Amino acid sequence: MTISDDVLVDVQGVKVHFPIKKGVIFDRTIGYVYAVDGVDLQIHRGETYGLVGESGCGKSTLGRAILNLEPPTEGKVIFDGTDIASLKGETLRRKRQDIQMVFQDPLSSLDPRQSVESLLLEGMKAHGLVKDAKAANARLRELLKAVGLPAAALQKYPHEFSGGQRQRIGIARALSVDPKLIVADEPVSALDVSVQAQVINLLEDLQQEFGLTYLVVAHDLAVVRHISDRVGVMYLGALVEEAAADDLYAAPLHPYTRALMSAVPVPDPVVEDRRERILLTGDLPSPANPPKGCRFHTRCPWRQETRCDTERPQLRVVEIDGVPATHRVACHFAEAIASGEIRPHDVAAIAVDPSAQESDDFGSFGGPATVGEVTDI
Numbered sequence: 013m014t015i016s017d018d019v020l021v022d023v024q025g026v027k028v029h030f031p032i033k034k035g036v037i038f039d040r041t042i043g044y045v046y047a048v049d050g051v052d053l054q055i056h057r058g059e060t061y062g063l064v065g066e067s068g069c070g071k072s073t074l075g076r077a078i079l080n081l082e083p084p085t086e087g088k089v090i091f092d093g094t095d096i097a098s099l100k101g102e103t104l105r106r107k108r109q110d111i112q113m114v115f116q117d118p119l120s121s122l123d124p125r126q127s128v129e130s131l132l133l134e135g136m137k138a139h140g141l142v143k144d145a146k147a148a149n150a151r152l153r154e155l156l157k158a159v160g161l162p163a164a165a166l167q168k169y170p171h172e173f174s175g176g177q178r179q180r181i182g183i184a185r186a187l188s189v190d191p192k193l194i195v196a197d198e199p200v201s202a203l204d205v206s207v208q209a210q211v212i213n214l215l216e217d218l219q220q221e222f223g224l225t226y227l228v229v230a231h232d233l234a235v236v237r238h239i240s241d242r243v244g245v246m247y248l249g250a251l252v253e254e255a256a257a258d259d260l261y262a263a264p265l266h267p268y269t270r271a272l273m274s275a276v277p278v279p280d281p282v283v284e285d286r287r288e289r290i291l292l293t294g295d296l297p298s299p300a301n302p303p304k305g306c307r308f309h310t311r312c313p314w315r316q317e318t319r320c321d322t323e324r325p326q327l328r329v330v331e332i333d334g335v336p337a338t339h340r341v342a343c344h345f346a347e348a349i350a351s352g353e354i355r356p357h358d359v360a361a362i363a364v365d366p367s368a369q370e371s372d373d374f375g376s377f378g379g380p381a382t383v384g385e386v387t388d389i
């Protein structure tokens with residue numbers, strides 16, 4: 013796919029902090045959940061940007077901030093050249109048409125009392141796209157054809173479909189208003205594995221056909237790798253690494269990403285046998301009380317005193333031979349770790365963990381806290 017240089021979404025220093033309240037009569041703010049804490053990223057027209065990270069790292073909140081459903085505490089989102097927070101009334105309504113969402117669970121996002129026809133017409137009516145009955149009917153049939161459903165589906169209700177078919181309806185609904193960007197939050201994680209590939213292929217076909225741009229939020233590394241042109245990895249509200257999907261999977265540079273990648277099995281049995289894994293120690297810290305300095309330092313096998321626990325690293329281009337300038341990493345010591353100059357001091361944390369091999373969640377962020385090949389760079 014050709015990705016244009018043209019930026020459709022420009023996320024600038026976005027923070028979303030949720031107040032933690034206490035008290036029955038007088039609500040007192042006693043702290044904040046730092047769900048998104050200073051993210052800069054750009055999504056180009058026609059590309060698929062995959063946002064990955066374990067549960068609670070803030071990826072859905074960032075997606076919602078891009079949709080203008082969660083106003084940023086700080087920073088801004090420029091969509092198609094306009095700061096979406098500055099829009100009101102009719103202009104906001106028109107801009108909303110350009111950004112649509114596909115949800116994880118189509119059953120809970122589709123009103124069970126509405127037929128498919130009514131579900132699809134709803135958005136079109138709200139955006140003034142229904143001129144006359146004949147044209148609307150033709151458009152509905154066109155939409156169903158695009159997502160691979162028969163015209164007879166129009167008269168049916170969500171419960172009459174399988175999970176994969178319901179997700180197709182959700183996608184048709186998003187497409188019905190002719191959007192520029194689709195934010196898909198865990199679009200296949202509620203589906204059977206056999207159906208996941210079909211829905212991913214459908215999303216890819218539709219992107220080609222309609223020139224769509226996607227932000228795909230997911231915790232599953234395999235799904236993100238398959239669908240994305242570029243990938244951003246989030247940890248505790250921050251973007252820790254961003255690169256073209258192939259570059260990131262071939263050579264993850266941030267200790268967290270390396271750890272995650274090492275949990276993915278290699279199809280070659282010889283390589284698989286020798287594969288080292290990094291066992292991340294400690295729990296994921298609370299986003300209400302994130303560690304100072306580098307947020308990952310409390311679990312990082314390569315952490316260095318005192319810089320890692322005092323100074324927060326910026327997302328930056330690293331200077332490593334063969335690593336393109338499009339690969340950005342938020343680690344003070346990415347170069348020294350890659351060259352082997354800094355060795356992991358928690359050697360015990362890097363070992364083959366047999367339990368990880370048996371896990372069903374292998375290769376997803378929801379799986380065991382094992383991580384990365386450390387000798388491959």
Ligand SMILES: Nc1ncnc2c1ncn2[C@@H]1O[C@H](COP(=O)(O)OP(=O)(O)OP(=O)(O)O)[C@@H](O)[C@H]1O
Nearest residue numbers: 030045047065066067068069070071072073074299
């Ligand atoms: N409306 C809210 N009020 C308070 N805290 C919230 C709110 N929405 C999200 N959070 C908190 O913000 C943090 C980030 O949540 P978010 O849903 O963005 O993470 P996520 O990476 O998408 O996780 P998941 O994959 O489980 O959805 C979590 O600690 C969550 O509990």
